């Protein structure tokens with residue numbers, strides 16, 4: 567048992583700051599109250615205790631080629647099977663891929679991320695490599711796999727079904743590179759199977775304007791419309807969403823993930839952040855390919871906050887962005903969604919798992935203290951998966 571004492575806590579799904587103590591036993595928050603103290607005491611005077619982050623979209627496999635290909639087009643960088651990342655993945659040993667994935671998971675933990683949704687390439691083997699790499703690290707990957715048989719205009723549907731069934735025995739769901747590489751028929755087959763098995767279906771949509779235009783020319787519909795119609799749980803990017811796409815998203819239960827920092831790196835545009843927020847859509851945020859960006863979600867939060875204010879020339883409350891990486895999964899509209907099922911514990915509330923981070927309070931506004939001021943050296947403790955990582959004493963304890 568331990569007590570986090572004297573801290574400013576960003577509590578519950580509203581993240582309202584309050585000065586209280588948190589008692590943790592067996593990895594769970596058993597009490598939040600002023601004055602109460604049990605077991606080992608961690609004095610957190612002048613610190614903020616906040617939910618740890620969900621990085622909602624990562625490709626951890628391309629940790630092996632950080633910053634390579636800068637200046638190439640989106641397709642030249644990441645489109646399967648010939649993008650430079652896929653060539654690099656083919657030509658790197660499993661051991662090197664695992665080593666680099668481990669380093670990236672520690673980078674995430676050092677910057678406050680306790681769980682991430684990964685688009686894992688390489689079929690079942692790719693999923694197993696990430697499971698192996700994460701086994702002894704107190705971070706939770708939610709692994710969305712894919713299989714080469716899914717691609718193409720006229721795939722062998724029996725083979726797709728067989729490989730999908732096998733893949734979903736190991737993966738938490740399927741993460742697809744986009745409608746440019748798969749047919750609508752395969753997309754629907756995948757979402758249906760995922761729903762049946764309680765798994766997550768996710769796809770990149772409208773990352774580039776070109777992808778949107780190609781989709782409209784080919785089918786008469788935008789990628790986002792097709793993603794919603796095919797019942798995907800999650801659409802990643804929506805950077806080049808049309809006005810009608812935003813209202814389709816807001817009417818649906820489909821979750822969206824914004825990755826503006828990665829979009830900027832690839833010069834594909836700025837997501838329609840203002841329209842998304844004004845339609846009461848509850849987005850998540852991700853840092854996307856590790857080849858493009860460090861997986862430090864605080865950098866994404868600072869980027870989206872300042873980009874929004876600069877681009878729209880108006881005020882945005884930092885709390886709105888902080889929520890994208892913390893409590894938004896808890897506010898998910900479709901409570902039967904498989905996505906909700908695997909993410910809903912990252913709030914500080916009695917009875918829930920301790921998934922939290924403790925950082926120095928660097929300014930009076932706790933959201934800006936983290937988004938605008940916090941560097942990795944200001945993150946002092948992380949608690950997740952029944953572990954306490956104490957960065958001050960460089961120790962990991964069971965809790």
Ligand SMILES: [Zn+2]
Pocket residue numbers: 623624625685770802854855
């Ligand atoms: Zn991506």
